[in-house]
Amino acid sequence: MDSPAKNRVRGSSTGRPIMVLLDALGRRWTLRILWELRAGPVTFRALRDFCDAVSPTVLNTRLKDLRALDLVELTPAGFVYTAWGRELAEQLDHLSAWSERWAHRPYPNLGGVE
Amino acid sequence: MDSPAKNRVRGSSTGRPIMVLLDALGRRWTLRILWELRAGPVTFRALRDFCDAVSPTVLNTRLKDLRALDLVELTPAGFVYTAWGRELAEQLDHLSAWSERWAHRPYPNLGGVE
DNA sequence: TCGATTGCTACGTTTTGAGTAGCACGGATT
Protein backbone atom coordinates (compact mmCIF):
# COMPACT_ATOMS: atom_id res chain seq x y z
CA MET A 1 0.00 0.00 0.00
CA ASP A 2 1.13 3.51 -0.63
CA SER A 3 2.10 5.92 2.04
CA PRO A 4 1.04 9.35 0.89
CA ALA A 5 2.04 10.84 4.23
CA LYS A 6 5.62 10.47 3.16
CA ASN A 7 5.71 11.70 -0.40
CA ARG A 8 3.39 14.66 -0.11
CA VAL A 9 2.11 16.86 -2.86
CA ARG A 10 1.98 14.78 -5.98
CA GLY A 11 3.92 16.75 -8.52
CA SER A 12 4.11 20.49 -7.88
CA SER A 13 6.72 20.49 -5.17
CA THR A 14 6.19 24.19 -4.57
CA GLY A 15 4.59 23.19 -1.30
CA ARG A 16 1.95 25.87 -1.50
CA PRO A 17 -0.78 25.13 1.01
CA ILE A 18 -3.51 24.91 -1.56
CA MET A 19 -1.48 22.30 -3.41
CA VAL A 20 -1.03 20.26 -0.28
CA LEU A 21 -4.73 20.47 0.30
CA LEU A 22 -5.83 19.73 -3.26
CA ASP A 23 -3.48 16.80 -3.31
CA ALA A 24 -4.82 15.35 -0.09
CA LEU A 25 -8.46 15.95 -0.93
CA GLY A 26 -7.94 14.58 -4.40
CA ARG A 27 -7.13 11.13 -3.15
CA ARG A 28 -9.90 8.63 -3.31
CA TRP A 29 -12.30 8.64 -0.37
CA THR A 30 -10.67 11.54 1.41
CA LEU A 31 -13.48 14.00 0.76
CA ARG A 32 -16.07 11.37 1.51
CA ILE A 33 -14.45 10.46 4.81
CA LEU A 34 -14.25 14.09 5.79
CA TRP A 35 -17.88 14.47 4.89
CA GLU A 36 -19.12 11.47 6.81
CA LEU A 37 -17.29 12.51 9.93
CA ARG A 38 -19.87 15.20 10.52
CA ALA A 39 -21.95 12.47 12.19
CA GLY A 40 -19.85 13.00 15.32
CA PRO A 41 -17.40 10.58 16.91
CA VAL A 42 -17.34 7.54 14.65
CA THR A 43 -15.52 4.26 15.06
CA PHE A 44 -13.32 2.87 12.36
CA ARG A 45 -15.87 0.27 11.41
CA ALA A 46 -18.83 2.64 11.49
CA LEU A 47 -16.95 5.06 9.28
CA ARG A 48 -16.19 2.22 6.96
CA ASP A 49 -19.89 1.44 6.71
CA PHE A 50 -20.75 5.07 6.06
CA CYS A 51 -18.27 5.04 3.21
CA ASP A 52 -19.84 2.17 1.33
CA ALA A 53 -17.59 -0.44 2.91
CA VAL A 54 -14.42 1.15 1.64
CA SER A 55 -11.44 -1.14 2.00
CA PRO A 56 -9.91 -0.87 5.48
CA THR A 57 -6.51 -0.54 3.89
CA VAL A 58 -7.46 2.67 2.21
CA LEU A 59 -9.53 3.94 5.10
CA ASN A 60 -6.62 3.52 7.42
CA THR A 61 -4.22 5.21 5.03
CA ARG A 62 -6.57 8.17 4.62
CA LEU A 63 -7.17 8.50 8.33
CA LYS A 64 -3.47 8.43 8.94
CA ASP A 65 -3.03 11.23 6.41
CA LEU A 66 -5.89 13.30 7.78
CA ARG A 67 -4.46 12.94 11.24
CA ALA A 68 -1.03 13.98 10.02
CA LEU A 69 -2.64 17.01 8.42
CA ASP A 70 -4.22 17.89 11.74
CA LEU A 71 -7.72 17.61 10.35
CA VAL A 72 -8.87 14.50 12.18
CA GLU A 73 -8.01 12.93 15.51
CA LEU A 74 -8.84 9.73 17.30
CA THR A 75 -10.54 10.03 20.67
CA PRO A 76 -11.72 7.23 22.95
CA ALA A 77 -15.18 7.84 21.50
CA GLY A 78 -13.99 7.51 17.92
CA PHE A 79 -12.65 9.62 15.09
CA VAL A 80 -13.57 13.29 15.14
CA TYR A 81 -12.63 16.55 13.48
CA THR A 82 -9.91 18.65 14.95
CA ALA A 83 -10.61 22.38 15.15
CA TRP A 84 -9.04 22.76 11.73
CA GLY A 85 -10.95 19.82 10.40
CA ARG A 86 -14.19 21.33 11.55
CA GLU A 87 -13.41 24.51 9.67
CA LEU A 88 -12.71 22.54 6.55
CA ALA A 89 -15.90 20.56 7.02
CA GLU A 90 -17.82 23.81 7.09
CA GLN A 91 -16.54 24.52 3.63
CA LEU A 92 -17.89 21.15 2.61
CA ASP A 93 -21.24 22.25 3.96
CA HIS A 94 -21.16 25.21 1.63
CA LEU A 95 -20.19 22.89 -1.14
CA SER A 96 -23.14 20.70 -0.33
CA ALA A 97 -25.53 23.63 -0.35
CA TRP A 98 -24.14 24.76 -3.66
CA SER A 99 -24.39 21.27 -5.10
CA GLU A 100 -28.12 21.27 -4.47
CA ARG A 101 -28.58 24.32 -6.63
CA TRP A 102 -26.19 22.94 -9.18
CA ALA A 103 -27.98 19.61 -9.38
CA HIS A 104 -31.29 21.29 -10.06
CA ARG A 105 -30.01 23.43 -12.86
CA PRO A 106 -32.06 23.36 -16.07
CA TYR A 107 -30.97 20.69 -18.50
CA PRO A 108 -28.55 19.22 -16.02
CA ASN A 109 -27.18 16.49 -18.25
CA LEU A 110 -28.63 14.26 -15.55
CA GLY A 111 -25.76 15.12 -13.28
CA GLY A 112 -23.35 13.41 -15.58
CA VAL A 113 -25.25 10.17 -15.89
CA GLU A 114 -25.76 8.90 -19.37
CA MET B 1 -9.15 3.47 -19.23
CA ASP B 2 -12.15 4.00 -17.08
CA SER B 3 -15.09 6.07 -18.06
CA PRO B 4 -16.38 7.66 -14.90
CA ALA B 5 -18.94 9.59 -16.85
CA LYS B 6 -20.86 6.39 -17.27
CA ASN B 7 -20.77 4.74 -13.87
CA ARG B 8 -21.24 7.80 -11.73
CA VAL B 9 -21.05 8.03 -7.99
CA ARG B 10 -18.72 5.38 -6.77
CA GLY B 11 -20.69 3.46 -4.22
CA SER B 12 -23.53 5.35 -2.60
CA SER B 13 -26.03 5.16 -5.41
CA THR B 14 -28.33 7.55 -3.57
CA GLY B 15 -27.42 10.08 -6.22
CA ARG B 16 -27.47 12.97 -3.79
CA PRO B 17 -25.78 15.94 -5.41
CA ILE B 18 -23.08 16.23 -2.80
CA MET B 19 -22.18 12.59 -3.43
CA VAL B 20 -21.94 13.18 -7.15
CA LEU B 21 -19.72 16.12 -6.45
CA LEU B 22 -17.51 14.49 -3.84
CA ASP B 23 -17.11 11.54 -6.13
CA ALA B 24 -16.08 13.66 -9.08
CA LEU B 25 -13.80 15.95 -7.11
CA GLY B 26 -12.27 12.96 -5.34
CA ARG B 27 -10.84 11.56 -8.54
CA ARG B 28 -7.21 12.18 -9.12
CA TRP B 29 -6.36 15.54 -10.73
CA THR B 30 -9.93 16.77 -10.87
CA LEU B 31 -9.51 19.41 -8.19
CA ARG B 32 -6.17 20.43 -9.58
CA ILE B 33 -7.55 20.83 -13.08
CA LEU B 34 -10.43 22.89 -11.79
CA TRP B 35 -7.95 25.02 -9.91
CA GLU B 36 -5.60 25.61 -12.81
CA LEU B 37 -8.42 26.63 -15.09
CA ARG B 38 -8.63 29.94 -13.27
CA ALA B 39 -5.84 31.08 -15.59
CA GLY B 40 -8.47 31.71 -18.24
CA PRO B 41 -8.93 29.87 -21.53
CA VAL B 42 -6.31 27.16 -21.57
CA THR B 43 -5.45 24.70 -24.28
CA PHE B 44 -5.26 21.00 -23.62
CA ARG B 45 -1.50 21.04 -23.73
CA ALA B 46 -1.10 24.13 -21.58
CA LEU B 47 -3.42 22.67 -18.99
CA ARG B 48 -1.37 19.55 -19.05
CA ASP B 49 1.75 21.57 -18.32
CA PHE B 50 0.04 23.42 -15.49
CA CYS B 51 -0.84 20.08 -13.98
CA ASP B 52 2.70 18.78 -13.79
CA ALA B 53 2.51 16.98 -17.11
CA VAL B 54 -0.37 14.79 -16.07
CA SER B 55 -0.95 11.94 -18.46
CA PRO B 56 -3.13 13.03 -21.38
CA THR B 57 -5.23 9.93 -20.88
CA VAL B 58 -6.31 11.07 -17.46
CA LEU B 59 -6.56 14.71 -18.41
CA ASN B 60 -8.91 13.89 -21.22
CA THR B 61 -11.03 11.62 -19.04
CA ARG B 62 -11.32 14.30 -16.39
CA LEU B 63 -12.15 17.02 -18.86
CA LYS B 64 -14.79 14.82 -20.38
CA ASP B 65 -16.31 14.33 -16.94
CA LEU B 66 -16.13 17.99 -16.03
CA ARG B 67 -17.81 18.86 -19.28
CA ALA B 68 -20.52 16.29 -18.66
CA LEU B 69 -21.04 17.83 -15.25
CA ASP B 70 -21.47 21.22 -16.87
CA LEU B 71 -18.51 22.66 -15.02
CA VAL B 72 -16.11 23.11 -17.92
CA GLU B 73 -16.54 23.74 -21.62
CA LEU B 74 -14.32 23.90 -24.63
CA THR B 75 -14.29 27.14 -26.59
CA PRO B 76 -12.22 28.00 -29.65
CA ALA B 77 -9.86 29.78 -27.24
CA GLY B 78 -9.48 26.77 -25.02
CA PHE B 79 -11.03 25.16 -21.96
CA VAL B 80 -12.89 27.47 -19.61
CA TYR B 81 -15.29 27.35 -16.71
CA THR B 82 -18.98 27.30 -17.37
CA ALA B 83 -21.07 29.58 -15.17
CA TRP B 84 -21.47 26.70 -12.73
CA GLY B 85 -17.83 25.89 -12.88
CA ARG B 86 -16.95 29.45 -12.03
CA GLU B 87 -19.12 29.28 -8.95
CA LEU B 88 -17.41 26.11 -7.88
CA ALA B 89 -14.02 27.64 -8.53
CA GLU B 90 -14.94 30.46 -6.18
CA GLN B 91 -15.36 27.92 -3.45
CA LEU B 92 -11.88 26.71 -4.26
CA ASP B 93 -10.70 30.27 -3.74
CA HIS B 94 -12.13 30.19 -0.26
CA LEU B 95 -10.46 26.88 0.26
CA SER B 96 -7.18 28.39 -0.84
CA ALA B 97 -7.55 31.30 1.53
CA TRP B 98 -8.36 28.95 4.36
CA SER B 99 -5.43 26.71 3.52
CA GLU B 100 -3.06 29.61 4.04
CA ARG B 101 -4.23 30.06 7.59
CA TRP B 102 -4.23 26.32 8.10
CA ALA B 103 -0.70 25.91 6.82
CA HIS B 104 0.62 28.52 9.21
CA ARG B 105 -0.95 26.99 12.27
CA PRO B 106 1.43 26.48 15.19
CA TYR B 107 3.19 23.10 15.15
CA PRO B 108 1.82 22.27 11.74
CA ASN B 109 3.33 18.80 11.44
CA LEU B 110 5.11 20.35 8.49
CA GLY B 111 1.93 20.27 6.48
CA GLY B 112 1.92 16.52 6.57
CA VAL B 113 5.43 16.07 5.31
CA GLU B 114 7.62 13.78 7.33
C1' DT C 1 -11.77 -16.81 30.95
C1' DC C 2 -14.56 -15.91 27.44
C1' DG C 3 -16.73 -13.13 23.97
C1' DA C 4 -17.21 -9.01 21.68
C1' DT C 5 -15.32 -4.78 19.82
C1' DT C 6 -11.64 -1.74 19.02
C1' DG C 7 -8.04 -0.03 15.39
C1' DC C 8 -5.40 -1.90 12.10
C1' DT C 9 -2.50 -5.15 8.74
C1' DA C 10 -1.38 -8.93 5.09
C1' DC C 11 -1.97 -10.35 0.77
C1' DG C 12 -3.66 -11.73 -3.76
C1' DT C 13 -6.66 -9.62 -7.41
C1' DT C 14 -8.55 -5.93 -10.04
C1' DT C 15 -8.81 -1.22 -11.35
C1' DT C 16 -6.73 3.15 -12.24
C1' DG C 17 -3.10 6.17 -13.58
C1' DA C 18 1.58 7.03 -15.71
C1' DG C 19 4.32 7.62 -19.63
C1' DT C 20 5.35 7.69 -24.39
C1' DA C 21 4.14 7.72 -29.03
C1' DG C 22 1.33 9.13 -32.45
C1' DC C 23 -3.26 9.97 -34.99
C1' DA C 24 -6.81 13.03 -37.42
C1' DC C 25 -8.18 17.55 -38.13
C1' DG C 26 -7.80 22.49 -39.19
C1' DG C 27 -5.51 26.72 -40.34
C1' DA C 28 -1.63 29.20 -42.00
C1' DT C 29 2.52 29.38 -45.02
C1' DT C 30 5.12 28.62 -48.93
Next chain:
DNA sequence: AATCCGTGCTACTCAAAACGTAGCAATCGA
Protein backbone atom coordinates in the same frame (compact mmCIF):
# COMPACT_ATOMS: atom_id res chain seq x y z
C1' DA D 1 -0.87 21.80 -53.66
C1' DA D 2 2.29 20.47 -50.31
C1' DT D 3 4.16 21.39 -45.99
C1' DC D 4 4.33 22.62 -41.46
C1' DC D 5 2.38 23.55 -37.08
C1' DG D 6 -0.69 23.35 -33.18
C1' DT D 7 -5.10 21.61 -31.76
C1' DG D 8 -7.78 17.86 -29.03
C1' DC D 9 -7.41 13.34 -28.28
C1' DT D 10 -6.27 8.00 -28.41
C1' DA D 11 -3.45 3.42 -28.18
C1' DC D 12 -0.49 1.04 -26.01
C1' DT D 13 2.39 -1.09 -22.16
C1' DC D 14 3.70 -0.95 -17.51
C1' DA D 15 3.58 0.64 -12.67
C1' DA D 16 0.88 2.19 -8.83
C1' DA D 17 -3.21 2.43 -6.18
C1' DA D 18 -7.36 0.55 -4.49
C1' DC D 19 -10.31 -3.56 -3.62
C1' DG D 20 -11.83 -7.39 -0.88
C1' DT D 21 -11.29 -10.82 2.37
C1' DA D 22 -9.30 -12.70 6.25
C1' DG D 23 -7.39 -12.14 10.43
C1' DC D 24 -4.27 -10.09 14.11
C1' DA D 25 -3.20 -7.81 18.87
C1' DA D 26 -5.16 -5.04 22.34
C1' DT D 27 -8.93 -3.71 25.35
C1' DC D 28 -13.00 -3.90 27.95
C1' DG D 29 -17.04 -6.13 30.23
C1' DA D 30 -19.29 -10.16 31.91
